[in-house]
Every structure is written in structure tokens, then in C-alpha cells.
Amino acid sequence: MGTGRIEAFTDGVIAIIITIMVLELKVPAGGDLGALGASVPILLAYVFSFVNVGLYWNNHHHLMLATDRIDGRLLWANLFLLFWLSLVPFVIRWHDESAFATGATAAYGIVLGMAAVGYKLTVHAIVACNGPDSPVARAVGRDWKGWGSIGVYLLAVPLAYVSRWAVVALYVGVIAMWLIPDRRIARILAERRP
Amino acid sequence: MGTGRIEAFTDGVIAIIITIMVLELKVPAGGDLGALGASVPILLAYVFSFVNVGLYWNNHHHLMLATDRIDGRLLWANLFLLFWLSLVPFVIRWHDESAFATGATAAYGIVLGMAAVGYKLTVHAIVACNGPDSPVARAVGRDWKGWGSIGVYLLAVPLAYVSRWAVVALYVGVIAMWLIPDRRIARILAERRP
């Protein structure tokens, strides 16, 4: 089994998640450009989620480029990841309708944390199926980024009740950490180029 | 005609079905994480439906890997299956808006039962088009899983009026039955590997 169809399905689900979030946003109540001001927080939450989901797509893309074989376990690990990503629009809508309630921000941490777990399970399933010397296994190594993300989101859930800005800083920090290109996977992909 | 485009279309429809269900869910009324409590039943129904639709995708994926030829009848059998799967978000929404009314649970049985009929018709169309010695024909055999699922859903519709928990147990039972990997199709796919 090649990776073609799992990539196509994942692309489809992520494309839908990233696009339907906008369906959830309330348009400004007024008719002037200034009325957009009240929409700024939810639009920023949308930007943040778009970048986050886009980051998962980007990483998934690289992961699959380095994967040769898939099996049933990988299909389910991938579905687990997609399930949690699909809850991102739900949490964004909760923010919008509750005027950024604390509970929504805490729930966002749970959703992103479980998505990080799903990504980890996907990586593990690839390694289990392609062997400990496979490109993904070598690229991921000890996977401090994966563990770090899960840890940060675990911390963010209770922290949402203390300081929203600290939580936002944590979330942005995780994004920054993943935006820095992963040299190992880039080097290993370069080696694989014919 | 190869299987490429039928796979792409099916992936697209299933990706949308699995993702828009979340658009249908009402967000918690309150702003605290505790307000999620009231959403737990509908979120569990979402998890259940996500796994169910994901299972169809997974099985469809395996089915198409073992299929060489398609024809018009197969296209329509596949559309019949997709039609019934597309009603899953409708039934989930009915559960949400009617606070888990009995009728919605019974309707869910009808929808899943007809989807199981659609899957059966798809398998039959593949066998009719690829011959009784084709990989799918050999893998499916007497298809007790397919007949069993239809039977269970037939039973679930009246049972919804007697005991919701019995129905949930039946639905979970069907999922468990399909989650167990099908050794025959795995063995036949292994034989086909170059």
C-alpha cells in the first residue's frame, strides 16, 4: 500500500477544516469598516488556527514524503489526528459565541494537545511499519518537539484559568518551535532525492 | 477505466461528511469548561459517527486496492453508499436538536443499515465487473460481516423504542466487528504485492 490515498484523504479533511472555520465566524454587526474592530479578536483566533492547521498539513506532507509503507494502524492513528483537528472549528466557534470565555481557551488546549498526541501516534505508526532505520525514525529521533508540544498544551489547560495572555504566549511558542524548519527531516529528504 | 477517479471522489465526499458533522454541533451554552459536560453526549455521538465513517473509508480503501476494473453499475452502487453516509450528519443534528429523541436513534439505524446495503451493492458490483475469481470476490466470500451488519441495523430500528443502551451496544458491536482486520483481504492484498 502506497501513501497516495492517505495523503489525498488527509489533504481533503485538512482543506475542509481550514476553510469551514470561516463559516463559523460572525460577521460584524455594523456596516462600517470600523465595525470590523469588534471582529479582530476572533479573526486573530482564526489566523492562529489557520497557521496551526496549516502547520500540521505541512508537517504531514514532509512525513509522508519520507514514508514508504502504510498499514491499518497508521490509517487509524491518522484518523485520530484528523478527529482532533476537526474539533478546532468547534472550539473557535465556542470562543466566538461565548465572547472568549476561559473554558473555550482551556478546551482549545485540550484539542491541540490531543492533536499533538495524534501526530505522535502517527509518527510511531510509521516507525512501527517502516522499521527503526527508516527515514522517519531517523528524522524524528527522540522527538523532543512532539513531547514538548504535548507538555505545553497540558500546562495550558489549567493556566487558562490564571492568565489568558500566558496561554496565548505558550500557543504562539509552540507554533514558532514548529515553524523553524526541521533540519534532520530536510537532510534525510535531500538524501532520498534521486 | 481505472479506480483513480472513483477513489478521489469518494475520498472527497467522505472527507466532507466526516468534517461537516462538527459544523452541526451546538457549542456549550456556558463559558466554563464544565459547560462542556452538557455537550458530552453529542460529542460522543460525533466520535461514534467519525469512527463509523472512517471505517467505511478504510474498508473502501482496501476494497479499491483489490479492484482492477470499474463500470457504470459500480459508480452508481458507490453513489448509493455515499448518499446514505451523507445523511449521517443530518441524523446527528437531529439528535442534537431533539435532545437525543428516540426517533433520531431509530433513524440512525435506518441510515447505517442502508449504508451497509450500499457497501454490499458496491462489493457485488465489483465482483460482477471483475469476475468470481477476482481478489475481491475471494476476499469477501459469503460476506457474513456484510449480512450481519444489515441484520443488526434492522433489529436496531424497533429496539430504539425499547432501550437506547441496547441499541448503542449493537452499534458499538458492529464497529468492533469491522475493526478486527479482515485476514482474507489482507492476505489477498499481500499476494498482489509485486
Added chain:
Amino acid sequence: MGTGRIEAFTDGVIAIIITIMVLELKVPAGGDLGALGASVPILLAYVFSFVNVGLYWNNHHHLMLATDRIDGRLLWANLFLLFWLSLVPFVIRWHDESAFATGATAAYGIVLGMAAVGYKLTVHAIVACNGPDSPVARAVGRDWKGWGSIGVYLLAVPLAYVSRWAVVALYVGVIAMWLIPDRRIARILAERRP
């Protein structure tokens, strides 16, 4: 330019159209299975639209199998077809919210008629780009089906104000006409098989 990406994009748009129609349907007001009774007309309209849009996908699939070259004109003819198909969920929703008003049924005729024009333009663009001896040109011939569909929908718009059932009969007639497999295109596709 091959047909790959135009097929992928069309598959995506049609998959979304066919699936989001369900998002537009109001769930039953009551909680009993009997409450589904009031939803039967709109569910039948959904079935009808699902078959209609599925038919377009099916025909598009066959058309593209017989097409070797595409150009800018074909891309725009295809977008014109997709535009009108995208209004099908809008017209279905209008039926639902207006309790099947006459205007909505007439508008449905306009939308389906313009989609038929779009399909015709797509066929013309393929012939213009692939030559009068190309497979599609030979398969379509005088295209009485295409002209007939446009004529029927033209008739259906005013007829909606006289008799809804006559209009439904016309719409079902067009579907039946297209469901009969097109022998010419099947024969020509068979010739193309390696």
C-alpha cells in the same frame, strides 16, 4: 496540459455540492420517527438533486476519459457548469424554507437548464480543442440529449406555475434519459482501451 487537475478540481467541487445540500435541510421538528414524515418532500428533493449532481459527475468522468487535451476555454466552460451546479443547494434550501413554493421550483428549472448549457459548452470546448475527429466529437454527434435537456428545462420554468407534478415528471424524465448508458461513448472508450 493533461486533464488531471481539472478532474481533481471538478471532483472536489461536485463532492462538496453533493454533500453540503444535507447541511441545508431542516431536521424534523418532533422527536419521533413519524416526525420524519414532514421531511419526506425535502428528503425526496435531496435524493433527486443527489442523483442529478451524481449524474453530472458520472458523465464528466466519461467525458474526461475520452479527452486528451485541455485549454483555457475548456477551464472556463467547466467553471460555468460548476457555477450553476453550485446553485443547486441554494434552490433546495429555498424549497425547504418556502415550503416548496412555485418560484423555487421554477428557479430549479433555470439552474438545471443553465447547468445543461454549461455541460454543452464544456463538450463544445473539448471538441474545439481536440478536433472534430476526436473521441468526444464522435461520441456526442448531434447531441440530441444535450439539446433535449435544455429544451425540457426551458419548458419547465413556466410549467411550474401550472402543475408541479408535470414539472417533476419532466425532471425525472431527463434523469431517466441520461441514466440510460450512452452506447457511443462506451464503444469509443472501449476502442481506446490499450
Added chain:
Amino acid sequence: MGTGRIEAFTDGVIAIIITIMVLELKVPAGGDLGALGASVPILLAYVFSFVNVGLYWNNHHHLMLATDRIDGRLLWANLFLLFWLSLVPFVIRWHDESAFATGATAAYGIVLGMAAVGYKLTVHAIVACNGPDSPVARAVGRDWKGWGSIGVYLLAVPLAYVSRWAVVALYVGVIAMWLIPDRRIARILAERRP
């Protein structure tokens, strides 16, 4: 890294954007065909947006046909473009709910202007990754179309407060400019044909 998956993902997102706009439109309040009259402005706005997003898809298609290599920067430039395109349905909905308020028209200029910036960034990323002698670099040249579009949208934002019709004329002008096929890219694609 080939362009396959970035094309598939972009196709998915654009297919969804172009289709969900229709979900945002309010159906006519009355039940007669005449009631569609009140929907004409928003339907025209939908046509306009459909053509605009379709144009981006068309251009993206040509751009990718002339691209051999992609990198991480290109993935993010492409996501930036898709982000702004994803706000088109949001702005359309604002028009619908505010009865075509001036602020919504101005916001449309911002969204289209930023999408034009995103397209420019995508072109730059392709040139950076494929070299100054690559087909895209030669086809784009000084890119007066790209700069012109950004300039026009910059002008349109304040102009929305002066005359809506002047803004509509500007928007239609940009579309016309892009509809004229780009001879350079067509010639360069023709050279690349095997």
C-alpha cells in the same frame, strides 16, 4: 519535492471556498420567482467572487505547470494566499447581512488586495526556488499585472466611501485584465511540452 500535493491541497481549499459561498447566501424571503429580484445583488456578488476565485485557481494551475521544485517558503506563501481567499465568503456574507454596507465593500478590497499580495509572494517563492532562468521567472517578468492589481485594490478601499460603482468598475477591470490570457506563460508552457 514535486508539486503534486500542493496542487491537490490548493484545489481542495479553492473548491471549498468557491462552493461554500452559496451556503452563506440568504434565500429569497418570498415564494415567487419575483422574490429572486431582491437576491440579485448578492447573487451578482457571488458570480463576481466565483469568477475571481476561479481566476486564482486557473492562474495557480498554469503557475504550477511551469514549476519544477517547491520548498517550505513556497508552501507558506501559498497558505498565505489561501488564507486571504478563505475570507472571501466571510466578506460576501457581510455584504448580505449588512445590505451591502460600505464597510463590507472596503473590506472586500482589503481581502482581494492581500490575496494579490499572496499570489505575488507565491510567484516570488517559485522564482527563488527554481532560479531566475526558470519558466515562471521568465513568464512573469516585471509582473505589471501583479503590481497593478495590488495598486487597484489599494485604491479601492478608500474609494468605497466615495462611490460604490467606481469600486465595482475597478474590481471588474482587474478581472478583465487577468482574463486576457497571458501570452508569455502560454508560450513558455508550449515550449515545455514534450
